[in-house]
Amino acid sequence: MAARVGVLGATGAVGQRLIQLLDPHPEFEIAALTASESSEGKTYRQAAKWRVDSPIPDDVAEMTVTATDPDEVPDDVGLLFSSLPSSVGAAVEPGFCEAGYVVSSNSSNARMADDVPLVIPEVNADHLDLLEVQRDERGWDGALVKNPNCSTITFVPTLAALAEYGIEKVHVATLQAVSGAGYDGVSSMEIIDNAIPHIGSEEDKLETESRKLLGEFDGAELTHDEMSVSASCNRIPTIDGHLENVWVETEEDVSIAEAAGAMESYPSLDLRSSPDPLIHVFDAPDRPQPRMDRTLGDGMAIAAGGLQETPFGLQYNCLAHNTIRGAAGASVLNGELLLENGYI
Ligand code: 11C
Structure with a gap:
């Protein structure tokens, strides 16, 4: 019943x-x-x-x-x-x-x-x-x-997939859809031909929530993860789907193939709304994109792509449907x- x-x-x-x-x-x-x-x-x-x-x-x-x-x-x-x-x-x-x-x-x-x-x-x-x-x-x-x-949910599963390499620092820049602002907030028409490089307390949420999520519970107390996270948040005229650019510095070297493999094989759960696979990884450098990829896994999957090695660590883009998965x-x-x- x-x-x-x-x-x-x-x-x-x-x-x-x-x-x-x-x-x-x-x-x-x-x-x-x-x-x-x-x-x-x-x-x-x-x-x-x-x-x-x-x-x-x-x-x-x-x-x-x-x-x-x-x-x-x-x-x-x-x-x-x-x-x-x-x-x-x-x-x-x-x-x-x-x-x-x-x-x-x-x-x-x-x-x-x-x-x-x-x-x-x-x-x-x-x-x-x-x-x-x-x-x-x-x-x-x-x-x-x-x-x-929602913008925390978009990138944290990808960090969880990379946790075995020892995450030390994360930089994340968000490109957030207008539906995140709710019906009384900014509308897509208001910011056509524009972008707003600030969203309330969003940066603090990404930085603190991600460390709590990846923390450890010992049965009595939760210890937050020690990685440092720096976020920069932007509103863009997309209707649904938050896209994020992420740079991750790890203790152990991680190749592009290893990072892609870790994300693709990151397990989903045997719950009705947990999609399988949880994380889709695209080879094409121009994916994921909100309009094409936000409904993967009925809107519950995370999409990633554009993996590359940079002087600031592994870089990739990720995306999730902000009002469904997020x-x-x-x-x-x-x-x-x-x-x-x-x-x-
Ligand atoms: C946005 N992320 O896109 C916000 C909306 O803490 O759940 C969600 C606010 C929240 O504007």
């Missing part, structure tokens, strides 16, 4: 992607939708300005949207996917966890908290064990698990991992 799940922040850009990915889903059944006050009491069809590339599922369209409040969510809902704005997430997610709900959240609040697992299942599924620490320290019956920022799909995959591990 499918687990009953809810979506917090169901009308936003990532909330809509969540609904698209969850209906249908063999393991989950949508049973609750919440949003801000202006949507309360409306049907989902009335409340959402639906913009994703498939129709609203019929059963979801007629569901009533409620306030984002634990009292409004049925008790038999075991798992909540959260795509709330981070300030709202910070205010309400702990209350849901205290009320016994397991929350798989894409919101950026609490990602760096010591007792909150920040998880890409193919990279650090073992960090889920931090939930024992969380339960001891916070006394929650529920739990809070986060997925990283956001909604990342939360769904964490939900599948939570289910697999008996947390729901």
Whole structure:
């Protein structure tokens, strides 16, 4: 029987992607939708300005949207996917966890908290064990698990594939799609013939989240990886798909063939939303490209290419669909991992 799940922040850009990915889903059944006050009491069809590339599922369209409040969510809902704005997430997610709900959240609040697992299942599924620490320290019956920022998710799996060579320094420059800014953010038309060399606190997220993801959990405490990471983030007029240029300096020499082999053979997981292969490596120097490659593995794969040796280490480009692999799909995959591990 499918687990009953809810979506917090169901009308936003990532909330809509969540609904698209969850209906249908063999393991989950949508049973609750919440949003801000202006949507309360409306049907989902009335409340959402639906913009994703498939129709609203019929059963979801007629569901009533409620306030984002634990009292409004049925008790038999075991798992909540959260795509709330981070300030709202910070205010309400702990209350849901205290009320016994397991929350798989894409919101950026609490990602760096010591007792909150920040998880890409193919990279650090073992960090889920931090939930024992969380339960001891916070006394929650529920739990809070986060997925990283979309531009972090794009390059960290490639670093995980190269970890055996001992990563010392990483430089990453991002070319980020406008959908990352959400519906109220910058639109593609506004930046046609332009690029914006700054995105809020994005650089800090890449630098800190990547070190947490590649850190080690000893059963009591998580140690962040010691590699140094420097990021530079740019908004470009692409609709979906973040492209990144990465330079990696390693302790041991790594040839192009070895790096490509390590990425291509990096394992996916036996979870529904984990694609096989996880990382596609292109020989052609002009791939990956957002429009051609963002839907690989149903939008859940990472694409890499343009591998070359440089005076600054191994250089390559990588790409992921930012609202699927980088956001909604990342939360769904964490939900599948939570289910697999008996947390729901
Ligand atoms: C962007 N990466 O492309 C941002 C959006 O921390 O989840 C996602 C923000 C986050 O603008």
